[in-house]
Amino acid sequence: MKLWKPWHNLRFRLVAWYSLLAGLTMLGSDRLIYHEFQRTLLEQVDGALKVNAIQALKSLDDEVNTLVFDPRKDAPIIASLLSDAGVVILLLGNDGAVKERFGDSSMLPAHQVVKPGFETVLTGEGRWRMYTKEILTSRGRPSGWLKVARSLQPIDTTLQNLSNRYLLKLPILLGVVGLGGYFLASRALKPVVQITQISKQIRVSGNLAQRIHYQGTSNDELARLAMMFDEMMDSLQSAFEFERRFLMDASHELRTPLTALKGRLQVTLRQPRTVADYQESLHLIDHDVDRLIRLSSDLLLLSRLEQGHRYADQDLIDLSDLLAAVAVQAQPLADLAGLSFRAFIVPNLLIQGSPDHLIRLFLNLIENAIKYTPAPGRVSVVAAIQQGCIRVDISDTGVGIAPEHLPHLFERFYRVEKSRSRATGGTGLGLSIAQEIVHHHHGTITVQSQPGHGTNFTVSFPLDVKRDGLASA
Numbered sequence: 149m150k151l152w153k154p155w156h157n158l159r160f161r162l163v164a165w166y167s168l169l170a171g172l173t174m175l176g177s178d179r180l181i182y183h184e185f186q187r188t189l190l191e192q193v194d195g196a197l198k199v200n201a202i203q204a205l206k207s208l209d210d211e212v213n214t215l216v217f218d219p220r221k222d223a224p225i226i227a228s229l230l231s232d233a234g235v236v237i238l239l240l241g242n243d244g245a246v247k248e249r250f251g252d253s254s255m256l257p258a259h260q261v262v263k264p265g266f267e268t269v270l271t272g273e274g275r276w277r278m279y280t281k282e283i284l285t286s287r288g289r290p291s292g293w294l295k296v297a298r299s300l301q302p303i304d305t306t307l308q309n310l311s312n313r314y315l316l317k318l319p320i321l322l323g324v325v326g327l328g329g330y331f332l333a334s335r336a337l338k339p340v341v342q343i344t345q346i347s348k349q350i351r352v353s354g355n356l357a358q359r360i361h362y363q364g365t366s367n368d369e370l371a372r373l374a375m376m377f378d379e380m381m382d383s384l385q386s387a388f389e390f391e392r393r394f395l396m397d398a399s400h401e402l403r404t405p406l407t408a409l410k411g412r413l414q415v416t417l418r419q420p421r422t423v424a425d426y427q428e429s430l431h432l433i434d435h436d437v438d439r440l441i442r443l444s445s446d447l448l449l450l451s452r453l454e455q456g457h458r459y460a461d462q463d464l465i466d467l468s469d470l471l472a473a474v475a476v477q478a479q480p481l482a483d484l485a486g487l488s489f490r491a492f493i494v495p496n497l498l499i500q501g502s503p504d505h506l507i508r509l510f511l512n513l514i515e516n517a518i519k520y521t522p523a524p525g526r527v528s529v530v531a532a533i534q535q536g537c538i539r540v541d542i543s544d545t546g547v548g549i550a551p552e553h554l555p556h557l558f559e560r561f562y563r564v565e566k567s568r569s570r571a572t573g574g575t576g577l578g579l580s581i582a583q584e585i586v587h588h589h590h591g592t593i594t595v596q597s598q599p600g601h602g603t604n605f606t607v608s609f610p611l612d613v614k615r616d617g618l619a620s621a
Contacts, residue, residue, distance in 0.1 A: 159333045166329035167322050174321060178314045185310065189303045190277070194266055197235075197279035201296045204237050204250075205283070216248055234301070240293040247292065262293050268300070275300040339374035346377075356385040398447065398561070405436040405443075412436075446577040450560070453584035467497040467538060467609075470506055471531050478514045478527075486523030493531040497538050499609055501589045509585045512578045513542045513605050521546035521602070537611050543604040549597040557595055558583040 207217050217239065236251035244262045256271065262280060269276045278297040285291045342360045350358055359381060362374035416429040475491040482489035499506075510529075517527045525545040532539060549557065556562045561576040586593040590610055597603035 159330065159337055162333040162337075163326055163329040166333075167326045170325040171318065171322055174318060178318075182307070182310060182314070186303075186307055189306070193277050193298055193300065193303065194279065197266070197277065197296045197298055200235055200237065200298075201279055201281050201294055204239075204294055204296065205281075208239075208283070217250075234299040236297045238295040238297070240295060242290070242292055244293070251297075256297055262295075269297075273299070273301075275304060339371060343374060343377050350381075356381060356388060402440070402443065405439050409433055409436050443577075446581060450577055450581050450584060453581065453588055463503075464498055464500050465503055465506075467499045467506070467540075468493050468495045468531065470503060471497075471510060471529060471540065474507055474510045474514065475529055477511065478518065481515065481518050482527055485518055485521070487518060487521055488524070488526045489518075489528075490526070491529040493529070494533065497531060497533070499538060499589070501609075505585045505588065509582050509607070510540070510542070512582055513607075516578065517542055517544035517546065517603070517605075520544070525602075533611060538609040540607045541604055542607075543602060545602040548599040548601050548603055549595075550599055554595060554597065558593075 204217075234251075236256060237249065238246055238256075239248040240262060241247055256269070256276060264280050264282055267278050267280075269278055276297050277300050278295060281294045281296075283292045283294055339360070339362055342362065346358050346360055350356060359378045360374050361378070362371060412429055412432055416426065421429075471491065471493050475489075475493075479489055514527065514529065521527060521544040527542075527544045530541045530543070553562075558579050560580045583593055586607055586609075592608050594606045595603065596606070
């Protein structure tokens, strides 16, 4: 058995990151609140010490030439109240010697450096906050120092209780975040789990028909991933089915001439024949070999075009001159078939492409039009600029094609009549190659036909604005 490694599990990593982020956020916010609360309490203590210092200064005896508190102003009561409140007041001379005190000063350090302002002193009994204020000379009274101190033990106790609550709260909140994060991660990763399971089943069974059919309520990235997985499997299944049919059709197409070759060779070798018989057999074998060569060449070209191969001979060419040259080649074929052939081509139709492929494209379409148009019929080629594109129409008045065959006309080895291509020497790949050549030049090819009313193939290429300007010039 393989050991389970938590860090190799995406769900565990997400929960760990959720918890870590939540823990750091809580620690940061708690620390900020703690220091802000501590500062607020300390400011309150400092304010109280200032008030105590003002009250103590008002209690000084102004009728003597020493630093003492006026005993007539309820000094014992004040001392008792200050002691209960944890406040100590010291009256110091200029030399720092204690002249008088209120409260329990035994908890303060015996020797202290006198400096004005606030300071925090650590003693054996805890921390003390002290406020020192200079006493200025008044009415013959000497100058000195007033020191007011207050224990910070209540504040420290409060802050410690707050810190304990934070520490107690942290594991509880982290537990809640961990459980919530695990639930959310499991819910969010559900499409990924389904994709993994379906992929494993497909790998084991080889059945490409299995789908996720994700029914989530959201349309987030993972939901779209699940839907894209199903669409990808649809494409893969279609591609595999297409390739399977293609292999079967190709095998069938190759088997027919090979079987004919084998039969003719066996008949020829079965008994001695005359020279004329041998020559006739060799001519028939040569015809079948030519057909095999054409079929293999067409398959190789179609495969290269479908794989998107780029060719070095793509240049800016004049499609008008190219179509005119193709029309010249097709004219004798039309004359031999007793057809009327006309070409109407606008000059200076420029296109970036492969001349060899374009010649094959249009020659194939024109030859088909001539081949399936009975005499006396008409075949025409019209090339012009329409609606921002170069449009070439190859029309005939032939037998036409039934509507049910039109959607499949560009499929490989598809024949409207199963024996027609073989009777005329075709391979059943001409229109498939034509479509791939058009797509290779970023164009489109469509067909319109009605039985008994002829067929029209339309090839459209995008018109570049710069090339259009060049053509106009």
